[in-house]
Amino acid sequence: ALEVTKIVDQEKVTLHGKLELLSKRERIELRADEGKLVKILFPKSLLPRVSKLHLEQEVTLYCQVTETENPLTNESSIFYELLNIRS
Numbered sequence: 001a002l003e004v005t006k007i008v009d010q011e012k013v014t015l016h017g018k019l020e021l022l023s024k025r026e027r028i029e030l031r032a033d034e035g036k037l038v039k040i041l042f043p044k045s046l047l048p049r050v051s052k053l054h055l056e057q058e059v060t061l062y063c064q065v066t067e068t069e070n071p072l073t074n075e076s077s078i079f080y081e082l083l084n085i086r087s
Helices: 044-050
Strands: 006-023 027-032 037-041 058-070 075-085
Touching: 006 037, 006 075, 027 058, 044 075
Parallel strands: 037 075
Antiparallel strands: 006 027, 006 058, 027 037, 058 075
């Protein structure tokens, strides 16, 4: 399945909202201002900066969004990866 999975689209976006989950396992969950819960992965290199954040904190995060598609199963997925913390 991975052999036929393709990257359909990639873009960089800025998200603003409140933090609902902070994990040392490279995961953040952000409740965006529009109400949508966004699950974001971050690289270990950003762990020191992420460790300074706290739950319910309002932040602005700069992320890369990647959409993948598997034509065999007709499934698509969207992944968010943290690039920078703006506030």
